[in-house]
Amino acid sequence: MISYLFIPLWIESVWAESGTDAGYRSIIGVKAIKVESPVGTVPRLPYRVLVDYSDGQREYRQVRWNNSSSAVERNMADSAVNPVGKTYRIRGYIVGDNTTPNGYPIMAEVEVVNGGYQTPSSIPKARPLPLDKVKILGDNRLTSNRDLAIDEIISWDVSQ
Numbered sequence: 001m002i003s004y005l006f007i008p009l010w011i012e013s014v015w016a017e018s019g020t021d022a023g024y025r026s027i028i029g030v031k032a033i034k035v036e037s038p039v040g041t042v043p044r045l046p047y048r049v050l051v052d053y054s055d056g057q058r059e060y061r062q063v064r065w066n067n068s069s070s071a072v073e074r075n076m077a078d079s080a081v082n083p084v085g086k087t088y089r090i091r092g093y094i095v096g097d098n099t100t101p102n103g104y105p106i107m108a109e110v111e112v113v114n115g116g117y118q119t120p121s122s123i124p125k126a127r128p129l130p131l132d133k134v135k136i137l138g139d140n141r142l143t144s145n146r147d148l149a150i151d152e153i154i155s156w157d158v159s160q
Contacts, residue, residue, distance in 0.1 A: 025055040027097055033108040038117055039084045042073045043110045051094060051104075063106065065092040076110075086112045 029052045037043035045067075048060040067073060067090050075081055082088060088110055093103035136142050 025053040
């Protein structure tokens with residue numbers, strides 16, 4: 001039997017306690033979101049944004065963007081629709097806030113630029129440590145966990 005715990009994602013305000021003054025807090029703002037997107041590509045938008053609350057606190061919250069359908073993404077990546085130099089906006093909302101039916105509304109400004117996304121180098125930054133040179137000696141948490149793991153693995157029925 002599988003049981004699920006449902007937690008509502010439509011909270012209007014978050015209960016906050018600060019010292020002796022306790023009460024509700026609500027989102028009062030989000031830092032402007034500006035993204036550069038190479039021509040012919042879909043913009044890479046953040047999945048979390050820094051949110052300011054009415055009680056002076058800040059935290060990162062999850063975002064849902066309105067450009068998630070493949071037709072909309074294909075249109076954004078079309079260089080005839082969005083040439084270099086064009087700026088457009090994408091709407092989204094902060095998940096878990098009921099300022100609107102979808103959440104707290106936000107917007108990202110996307111500027112189309114020449115070039116491509118930077119990709120990490122394939123050249124390793126560090127050399128691997130040869131495991132045959134590693135020794136864990138003594139009676140400690142590492143050796144105890146190692147021995148427990150080995151005992152567990154040995155007990156497995158591999159004929160299944």
